[in-house]
Amino acid sequence: MAGLETFYEVMRRQGITRRSFLKYCSLTAAALGLGPEFVPEIAHAMENKPRTPVLWLHGLECTCCSESFIRSAHPLVKDVVLSMISLDYDDTLMASAGHQAEAILDEVMEKYKGNYILAVEGNPPLNEDGMYCIIGGKPFVDQLKKVAKDAKAVISWGSCASHGCVQAARPNPTRATPVHEVILDKPIIKVPGCPPIAEVMTGVITYMLTFDRLPELDRQGRPKMFYSQRIHDKCYRRPHFDAGQYVEAFDDEGARKGYCLYKVGCKGPTTYNACSTTRWNDGVSFPIQSGHGCIGCSEDGFWDKGSWYARLTDLKGVGFGIEANADRVGMAAAGVVGGGIAVHAAVSALKRARHKDADQQSTPADHNNKGEAA
Amino acid sequence: MSDISPALSAPTAPAAAPIPEGRAAAGRRLTTLYVYEAPVRLWHWVNALSIVVLCITGYLIGSPLPTLSGEPSAHYLMGTIRFLHFAAGYIFAVGFLGRIAWAFLGNRYARELFTFPFWRKSFWRGLFVEIQWYMFLKTRPLKFVGHNPLAQLFLFWVMVVGSLFMIGTGFALYSEGTGMGSWQDTLFGWIIPLLGGSLSVHTLHHLGMWVIILFVLVHVYSVIREDIMSRQSMISAITNGYRSFRDDDPD
Numbered sequence: 001m002a003g004l005e006t007f008y009e010v011m012r013r014q015g016i017t018r019r020s021f022l023k024y025c026s027l028t029a030a031a032l033g034l035g036p037e038f039v040p041e042i043a044h045a046m047e048n049k050p051r052t053p054v055l056w057l058h059g060l061e062c063t064c065c066s067e068s069f070i071r072s073a074h075p076l077v078k079d080v081v082l083s084m085i086s087l088d089y090d091d092t093l094m095a096s097a098g099h100q101a102e103a104i105l106d107e108v109m110e111k112y113k114g115n116y117i118l119a120v121e122g123n124p125p126l127n128e129d130g131m132y133c134i135i136g137g138k139p140f141v142d143q144l145k146k147v148a149k150d151a152k153a154v155i156s157w158g159s160c161a162s163h164g165c166v167q168a169a170r171p172n173p174t175r176a177t178p179v180h181e182v183i184l185d186k187p188i189i190k191v192p193g194c195p196p197i198a199e200v201m202t203g204v205i206t207y208m209l210t211f212d213r214l215p216e217l218d219r220q221g222r223p224k225m226f227y228s229q230r231i232h233d234k235c236y237r238r239p240h241f242d243a244g245q246y247v248e249a250f251d252d253e254g255a256r257k258g259y260c261l262y263k264v265g266c267k268g269p270t271t272y273n274a275c276s277t278t279r280w281n282d283g284v285s286f287p288i289q290s291g292h293g294c295i296g297c298s299e300d301g302f303w304d305k306g307s308w309y310a311r312l313t314d315l316k317g318v319g320f321g322i323e324a325n326a327d328r329v330g331m332a333a334a335g336v337v338g339g340g341i342a343v344h345a346a347v348s349a350l351k352r353a354r355h356k357d358a359d360q361q362s363t364p365a366d367h368n369n370k371g372e373a374a
Numbered sequence: 375m376s377d378i379s380p381a382l383s384a385p386t387a388p389a390a391a392p393i394p395e396g397r398a399a400a401g402r403r404l405t406t407l408y409v410y411e412a413p414v415r416l417w418h419w420v421n422a423l424s425i426v427v428l429c430i431t432g433y434l435i436g437s438p439l440p441t442l443s444g445e446p447s448a449h450y451l452m453g454t455i456r457f458l459h460f461a462a463g464y465i466f467a468v469g470f471l472g473r474i475a476w477a478f479l480g481n482r483y484a485r486e487l488f489t490f491p492f493w494r495k496s497f498w499r500g501l502f503v504e505i506q507w508y509m510f511l512k513t514r515p516l517k518f519v520g521h522n523p524l525a526q527l528f529l530f531w532v533m534v535v536g537s538l539f540m541i542g543t544g545f546a547l548y549s550e551g552t553g554m555g556s557w558q559d560t561l562f563g564w565i566i567p568l569l570g571g572s573l574s575v576h577t578l579h580h581l582g583m584w585v586i587i588l589f590v591l592v593h594v595y596s597v598i599r600e601d602i603m604s605r606q607s608m609i610s611a612i613t614n615g616y617r618s619f620r621d622d623d624p625d
Binding site (some may be wrong): 218219220224228229230233239240241242243244245246248254259262263267269270271272296299300301302305306311312313315326327329330331333334337338341344345347348351352355 | 433436437438439440441442443446447448449450451452453455508510513550551553554563564566567570571572573574576577580581583584587588591592595599602603
């Protein structure tokens with residue numbers, strides 16, 4: 001009767017005290033950006049609601065999302081949410097395997113029809129009828145469509161499921177396709193990042209399970225609570241940006257002093273994620289804090305938008321050379337146009353001088369005739 | 375040609391001053407017309423100045439100046455540069471809105487900037503003649519009270535469409551700082567996912583700057599050249615509003 005257990009019962013069964021449970025509720029409320037008045041609401045929901053099963057599918061991916069997820073800094077989140085998911089289906093984490101595992105999938109789908117949440121890690125390749133990713137002897141795209149059919153909502157874990165990520169980078173030989181372009185009739189929550197932050201993942205799941213509704217999404221389908229601001233907006237090196245103090249090269253004086261990494265290609269100003277506030281591994285650090293610019297892994301197409309170490313994106317994808325950026329293209333064009341103007345001006349002056357000579361030798365009537373002929 | 379002559383022979387057009395009788399020596403009358411009203415001229419120069427500020431500061435945002443030493447609290451260089459960019463951007467955008475309003479309030483030449491007479495045959499004929507004039511295939515261009523068709527082509531596609539693009543992408547990027555729910559985000563935020571994300575919009579905005587710089591190069595050159603070589607004045611028209619013609623020949 002696992003299906004009728006509430007979150008609280010599952011927690012208690014795992015030996016978690018009520019005190020720890022309430023601590024978890026208040027920490028979750030804080031992580032979700034909710035006020036303290038929501039703590040009892042979360043506790044109440046967890047105590048009374050039968051849990052919603054989550055089916056976790058894996059397509060073309062590297063499992064870094066799962067790796068991140070199981071390292072969630074808050075151990076209770078991991079214990080609670082992860083154990084409940086593994087009760088159902090996650091082929092890389094669950095104990096069972098093979099036919100037994102696939103049977104669980106069918107069972108949950110039938111038992112909780114229209115009530116389970118589908119979490120997708122990775123994406124389906126569509127070329128060659130999806131043969132580049134086979135799960136249980138069948139193309140992943142088929143499994144995805146089958147499980148999505150009766151799901152309440154779909155969570156796209158990571159940049160693979162949300163945007164395509166590395167396997168969809170040019171030239172994308174397998175035609176790896178993000179989930180929202182395959183599943184068109186279900187609400188989809190994108191949780192991009194390569195991988196997403198563990199607390200963001202558990203936060204999204206906890207929100208959906210406790211409140212029984214989707215988190216508020218932005219225009220691109222990402223939960224606003226974690227993706228409404230850029231890394232840059234909350235970066236602790238931001239004062240150096242505003243002051244005009246940059247790392248000019250790795251290992252220079254500025255790098256040792258912790259100046260802004262903008263000039264060495266930090267993508268913080270164009271990347272929406274919670275790294276600069278939540279940080280990673282129990283809040284230990286995040287890329288910028290360890291001296292490397294953000295690579296923008298939670299942004300669409302980050303593999304194809306130029307060097308991670310240059311501020312201006314190169315334009316090789318749109319037909320310019322590998323070294324071309326907006327400034328080089330612009331300056332080259334300005335050079336060509338400037339040269340053209342110089343030549344044109346010279347010819348104009350020459351023509352005008354000749355014309356004047358001719359004018360002086362002719363009568364005004366001639367001039368008028370010439371004008372009309374022109 | 376036919377689209378020009380009605381303009382010339384239509385002093386009844388609103389706000390177009392009646393053709394003053396010039397020096398009447400031997401029946402010659404050199405015509406001067408009031409073409410660009412004060413708000414148009416004011417907009418032109420405010421716009422020109424804001425473009426200069428926007429290009430310089432915009433370039434410096436993309437490629438910042440060398441690092442300053444000392445405490446960050448002692449400097450606000452990038453902050454100042456960005457402030458100037460945003461302030462000039464607001465002036466540029468408000469000026470553009472004002473210019474649109476004046477298209478409705480002003481004379482017929484105030485509307486010219488925003489109309490691209492795609493279906494008017496005489497426009498394309500005039501454009502062809504103007505291209506020939508620029509290719510030195512004609513010794514004498516046509517006469518125009520407003521913009522010549524070649525100028526109109528560039529003004530519409532670079533200055534009107536280009537400005538709209540720069541204002542749209544500019545405010546979309548600005549909305550990233552003002553945050554979700556701000557009016558900039560509500561009005562312009564949708565542009566970012568439409569054009570493929572924040573970084574792509576930055577790159578397109580940057581390329582847009584170069585398109586405008588190219589336009590300015592060509593614009594300044596052709597205005598000076600036309601002022602010397604064409605049959606009507608250019609620089610006086612955008613400073614005091616009056617355009618004078620150098621001959622009284624038809625078209």
